[in-house]
Amino acid sequence: MTSPAEIATPAVLIDSDVLDRNIARMSTAISARGLKLRPHVKTHKVLEIAAKQLAAGAVGITVATIGEAEVFANNGVKDIFIAYPLWVNPPQAERLRRLAATTRITVGVDSPQSAAAMGMNLGDDAGKITVSVEIDSGHHRSGVHPAAAVDVARAAAQAGMNVAGVFTFPGHSYAPGVPTAAARDEDAALSQAAALLQAAGFTLTQISGGSTPTALLDEKTVATELRPGVYVFGDAQQWELSRCETNDIALTVVSTVVSHHATEPDEPGRFILDAGSKILGSDRAPWATGYGRLIDYPDARIIALSEHHATVEWPQGQKIPERGSRLRVVPNHVCLTMNLVDEVHIVSNGIITGQWAVAARGKNS
């Protein structure tokens, strides 16, 4: 049993009590809406956290890559949705085949061409893979217009795969004041695509949406399942979007004040923490106040970030922390932080109770 004051900084701490509460709250809320929960585990990449999510009622998990699917399937997860429009070449087809031997695998598809390539390379095993058509609901990244969903689904069926339904990611919900509008866009796009597929004779078993900012809104939805990810930890983006409170934040990066930067008496104080972009990640949305937040000092701002330095501006007139002090940083985008460390420290009541390996870290392909 060690305390966070004794470990080498910077390091990732996960408060297991807050984590458990976040997992329970989302499960209860999604269930109360009559929906299934299929959490996106790219946020944490940790086997033990996926196990907690499944124990709390998740119907399966969502991943972004075949490599992530392999890590979780090899550790007993039986229902995995790769929510990404994979281009399946022969080596990837072989990996999907192996996955499908033990696990129910659903794969995203967003064009007749990629459906045809997937079917051709899966050959006689195409029927072992289920696909879901990705719809663009306003994020304008991958995914087709709802009106084009039938073309994609027909190509997939013709190529031999099972068609489960449709999915979308309302990524444009990540801005202040827009989650409700994004949730409505999502519902409209999924509704249109689902209706067209049903009219074309498809039986839908999956209508999938959801992001952490929209999952708890309780807007009307045609979706049958939601795929939030970040809710397990919270992060500075969710905090600044008012989608979580600071006491809902389970993950922080403990870091040390290593340097004071001299400033004039009429300027805010400034100092350097040893947590930089190599542990916090460097995502910064245009509306973010900085490169992360200090959980215990909400008025401080991280005004610059380099690989191993965070430059903190302190509220004017307040004494800055002594060198050697330890402060906890909430990363802007927690999924990047988890992908930067090999293990995390589990904390309960301020004591480190163990470590978890980030088993799927770096599984980009």
Added chain:
Amino acid sequence: MTSPAEIATPAVLIDSDVLDRNIARMSTAISARGLKLRPHVKTHKVLEIAAKQLAAGAVGITVATIGEAEVFANNGVKDIFIAYPLWVNPPQAERLRRLAATTRITVGVDSPQSAAAMGMNLGDDAGKITVSVEIDSGHHRSGVHPAAAVDVARAAAQAGMNVAGVFTFPGHSYAPGVPTAAARDEDAALSQAAALLQAAGFTLTQISGGSTPTALLDEKTVATELRPGVYVFGDAQQWELSRCETNDIALTVVSTVVSHHATEPDEPGRFILDAGSKILGSDRAPWATGYGRLIDYPDARIIALSEHHATVEWPQGQKIPERGSRLRVVPNHVCLTMNLVDEVHIVSNGIITGQWAVAARGKNS
């Protein structure tokens, strides 16, 4: 022997011929200026690349963390500068002691307080560690004003460490049109600090500066050694700052076109690559044209980046690449990319000739 067309994407490719040329060019140029080269290996974190740099005449290496120093020291590197203002607590002092048993270790220091803590925690072993005083030459991150260098050096000497000299990082050289001015700032700050230390009776064996944008400028300098890092690979930042040509870029991320985004005929074409922030990193300077560049298509722009998607805008009127095509992306900031992968593929004449482990990946503390 495989070709980059056969590996799973996204993946990091390093052209070993370009790498070798970059290493030789920097060694020759620094040597021609009468300076020593102590490359920063946080850029690559690869044992084999450090060995090439040392074989080409580097006097030692620079790292950012004790963890990085441990990886290289355990593999035979004998002279390591941790160019970071460490706050040395008892466990870190123990790690420094162990490092110093086999390796010449120099550590950055930028305050009397951190010098005193380091000396106190090293105890009788303080004399086994050498320190260098970090000077702020205009980047305004860590480091003291040159006028304060003597106070720091005296505190370090009093605490029992050897004082080698001064160092600075002219990080404000990372913007268009300013590298020459930044190099002059660096020279002015190092000159002032070095003169003050010499006047105070210190004998200086290290006056250390340099960044990739400034190292080849051939400006007058008081420095005795330079610490560039990125020059081994180049990246999109160096390209856009005109500090390298595309044929000097050794590292690319091979990625696959997975989705076409429908656009109107009078709009530029748009498509999605499977390389996102989890392999490219999300650094984007205000002056950057996007989130990385396509090495073979300089007119294309990466207009958005999420964890596993790069959104590419294609020159208007030109046909966008077919789904399944492979394109090579140059990351904006190559140090982040190397820290995101466990291994890299070595390429020569278009053929993959082997892999290198990123041995010091994730060594943040």
